[in-house]
Amino acid sequence: MKLLLELFTDYTLRNVALGAALLGIVSGVLGCFAVLRRQGLLGDALSHAALPGICVAFVLTGSKAPLVLLAGAGLAGWVGTLLINRIVRDTRISEDSALGIVLSTFFGLGIVLLTWISKHNNANQAGLDRYLFGQAATLVASNVVTMAVLGGVALLVVLLLYKEFKLLTFDPAFAASLGFNTNRLSIGLTTLIVVAVVIGLQTVGVVLMAAMLIGPAVAARQWTNRLSMMIALAGLIGALAGVSGALISVSDHHLPTGPMIILSLTVLVLVSLFFAPARGLAWAWLRQRRQRRAMRAGRWQSKLKQGGQS
Amino acid sequence: MSTMLAIILTGVLVSSACALLGCFLVLRRMAMLADAISHAVLPGLVAGYFIANGPNILAGFLGAAAAGLITVLLVELLKNTRRIGGESAIGIVFPAMFALGTFLVSRYFTNVHLDADAVLYGNIEFVNFDRWFIGSTDMGPQALWVMGGLCVLNGLFVALFYKELKLATFDAGLAAALGFSPVLIHYALMGVVSVTTVGAFTAVGAILVVALMIVPAATAYLLTDRLPLMLGIAVLCGSLAAVLGFWVALALDASVAGSIAVMTGVLFGLALLWSPTHGLIAKQRRRARQRLHFARQTLLVHLLHHEAASNAAAENSVQHLSGELRWTPELARRVVETALRAGLIEQDAELLRLTAVGREQAQANLQTRALFTSAAVA
Numbered sequence: 001m002k003l004l005l006e007l008f009t010d011y012t013l014r015n016v017a018l019g020a021a022l023l024g025i026v027s028g029v030l031g032c033f034a035v036l037r038r039q040g041l042l043g044d045a046l047s048h049a050a051l052p053g054i055c056v057a058f059v060l061t062g063s064k065a066p067l068v069l070l071a072g073a074g075l076a077g078w079v080g081t082l083l084i085n086r087i088v089r090d091t092r093i094s095e096d097s098a099l100g101i102v103l104s105t106f107f108g109l110g111i112v113l114l115t116w117i118s119k120h121n122n123a124n125q126a127g128l129d130r131y132l133f134g135q136a137a138t139l140v141a142s143n144v145v146t147m148a149v150l151g152g153v154a155l156l157v158v159l160l161l162y163k164e165f166k167l168l169t170f171d172p173a174f175a176a177s178l179g180f181n182t183n184r185l186s187i188g189l190t191t192l193i194v195v196a197v198v199i200g201l202q203t204v205g206v207v208l209m210a211a212m213l214i215g216p217a218v219a220a221r222q223w224t225n226r227l228s229m230m231i232a233l234a235g236l237i238g239a240l241a242g243v244s245g246a247l248i249s250v251s252d253h254h255l256p257t258g259p260m261i262i263l264s265l266t267v268l269v270l271v272s273l274f275f276a277p278a279r280g281l282a283w284a285w286l287r288q289r290r291q292r293r294a295m296r297a298g299r300w301q302s303k304l305k306q307g308g309q310s
Numbered sequence: 311m312s313t314m315l316a317i318i319l320t321g322v323l324v325s326s327a328c329a330l331l332g333c334f335l336v337l338r339r340m341a342m343l344a345d346a347i348s349h350a351v352l353p354g355l356v357a358g359y360f361i362a363n364g365p366n367i368l369a370g371f372l373g374a375a376a377a378g379l380i381t382v383l384l385v386e387l388l389k390n391t392r393r394i395g396g397e398s399a400i401g402i403v404f405p406a407m408f409a410l411g412t413f414l415v416s417r418y419f420t421n422v423h424l425d426a427d428a429v430l431y432g433n434i435e436f437v438n439f440d441r442w443f444i445g446s447t448d449m450g451p452q453a454l455w456v457m458g459g460l461c462v463l464n465g466l467f468v469a470l471f472y473k474e475l476k477l478a479t480f481d482a483g484l485a486a487a488l489g490f491s492p493v494l495i496h497y498a499l500m501g502v503v504s505v506t507t508v509g510a511f512t513a514v515g516a517i518l519v520v521a522l523m524i525v526p527a528a529t530a531y532l533l534t535d536r537l538p539l540m541l542g543i544a545v546l547c548g549s550l551a552a553v554l555g556f557w558v559a560l561a562l563d564a565s566v567a568g569s570i571a572v573m574t575g576v577l578f579g580l581a582l583l584w585s586p587t588h589g590l591i592a593k594q595r596r597r598a599r600q601r602l603h604f605a606r607q608t609l610l611v612h613l614l615h616h617e618a619a620s621n622a623a624a625e626n627s628v629q630h631l632s633g634e635l636r637w638t639p640e641l642a643r644r645v646v647e648t649a650l651r652a653g654l655i656e657q658d659a660e661l662l663r664l665t666a667v668g669r670e671q672a673q674a675n676l677q678t679r680a681l682f683t684s685a686a687v688a
Binding site: 035038039040041043044048087090091092093094096097099100101103104105106107108110111112113114115116119120133207208210211213214215217218221222252254255256258259260262263266269273279281 | 388
């Protein structure tokens with residue numbers, strides 16, 4: 001209870017919780033499209049590909065302003081996406097290999113740049129590597145505002161292009177036959193995912209970003225068969241995971257925020273998988289057990305007989 | 311042994327061990343599973359630390375390898391519920407494992423040197439300082455022995471089960487029908503991948519293991535269609551990247567593991583552009599050649615069509631081609647030129663005429679077209 005009160009009074013906690021909630025909403029919404037298009041791991045590749053962008057932005061401008069670094073991250077992530085698309089389209093290399101190639105080589109480049117900067121640049125580079133694991137605890141009000149603006153724009157675009165994105169997700173061939181430029185729409189959607197990744201880098205970091213996109217969408221999928229409902233639920237679940245992760249990490253100063261967000265999210269995913277009505281694994285298991293018991297009790301024989309007589 | 315030699319040798323051994331397995335991962339479309347395994351190393355190490363009650367190499371090794379296998383198992387379990395797609399299952403399991411590892415480290419081992427940085431970066435630079443002693447005899451760098459052992463293990467694994475791996479990779483159904491369990495082969499491969507990842511991550515870090523497994527194998531996949539050659543090229547590419555990466559890192563005074571990963575990417579980029587069979591440039595050329603070939607055949611049919619007509623002189627002139635067939639003057643000129651050189655047509659001032667060979671080809675083209683049309687109608 002005291003913790004909840006602090007949520008509204010404590011400056012740091014408020015920023016962290018707000019930032020995590022924002023990230024949860026944006027990545028939850030965009031993750032729905034990524035997961036339904038079976039591109040869940042794209043977010044993982046993009047977040048790793050963003051690392052060299054952060055370093056290059058720092059080297060070129062000498063600034064550590066989040067907006068500058070995040071612009072670099074976004075650009076690098078975007079280049080990574082185009083490369084992945086090109087490799088998948090024009091060679092026989094499968095999508096998961098293409099993801100792995102871009103992810104690991106870009107990340108390697110990022111590490112080379114990080115180590116190079118730390119040895120050759122007079123300016124203090126400390127703080128660049130916080131994008132690796134994210135440091136939600138260092139979020140200040142201006143960071144949260146930046147995240148809110150970026151996320152708001154992304155959500156607005158989703159709202160405006162909802163119909164097109166829905167069509168692209170479920171029936172790209174039909175979308176193309178209606179005259180929509182599916183290629184451009186696809187790139188647009190991916191660009192929005194890059195925005196979500198960029199928002200997440202500061203909070204949960206490169207490594208855990210994949211789960212922020214996939215987790216809420218997968219959890220929401222268990223509760224509903226409607227896209228609009230799934231998107232709303234995913235945003236909610238993402239926000240819930242974000243806030244609870246932030247609260248848990250603040251309650252004990254040794255706990256890092258990013259991992260706690262991901263662990264709360266994992267719990268939400270598992271609960272949804274097992275206990276969501278209709279699709280829940282627990283219900284399916286109970287149903288199966290009941291049927292098996294009925295079989296063993298021999299009731300099926302009498303049922304068969306009844307069926308034969310009538 | 312000098313420090314430099316130890317580093318290079320370790321790099322070559324790591325990349326060879328990884329590349330061998332990577333080929334099968336790339337062919338079986340399981341590259342991202344390797345990524346997942348590499349992240350699961352962290353909680354496994356922590357578990358090993360718990361069990362051995364302190365830093366113990368063997369416990370850490372076993373714990374991490376077990377964690378890798380558990381990751382694979384969890385992904386399969388989630389996939390088999392049919393509530394989650396395969397790639398989403400991977401994307402849920404490995405961040406959870408990694409977060410769990412980070413959580414455990416920060417909760418229980420804040421004072422222990424087991425930070426996530428080391429897991430991601432590796433420290434091949436210090437290979438020579440971590441030596442293996444039997445009694446008081448210095449046997450050399452420990453990582454060298456570990457990676458050498460893994461190289462031998464992977465080489466033996468691939469050599470002994472080559473037939474089974476090949477069959478299960480290219481035709482899992484046939485493998486199952488012949489009595490080789492694809493599931494068993496899958497888990498055996500994943501077990502070896504886990505052990506290799508754990509062994510390699512101390513040298514190059516978790517994510518760069520992924521680079522060494524996937525990128526050289528994908529490079530080889532662009533260069534050959536034969537599995538034995540692919541294995542060889544992948545090992546060669548990985549080793550080359552290790553050597554090049556070391557020198558680049560030395561020149562820049564930057565992370566060795568990172569620059570090895572970048573070098574694998576550079577080699578991949580070269581193959582992507584210039585592979586004689588699957589490269590982008592070769593593909594472009596092939597497409598251009600086919601376009602020209604098709605245009606030439608069109609020209610022949612066009613000439614055949616109009617040669618008996620009264621306006622043959624107007625229809626079959628070079629200028630008319632670009633208008634009639636919507637070719638640019640440049641394309642028209644090249645098509646006529648190559649057709650002339652091939653002896654398919656002859657030119658009489660502005661008028662183009664079919665030669666005997668050209669007429670034969672034009673008629674053959676028409677017949678083929680008739681065949682296709684009738685097939686399409688049927």
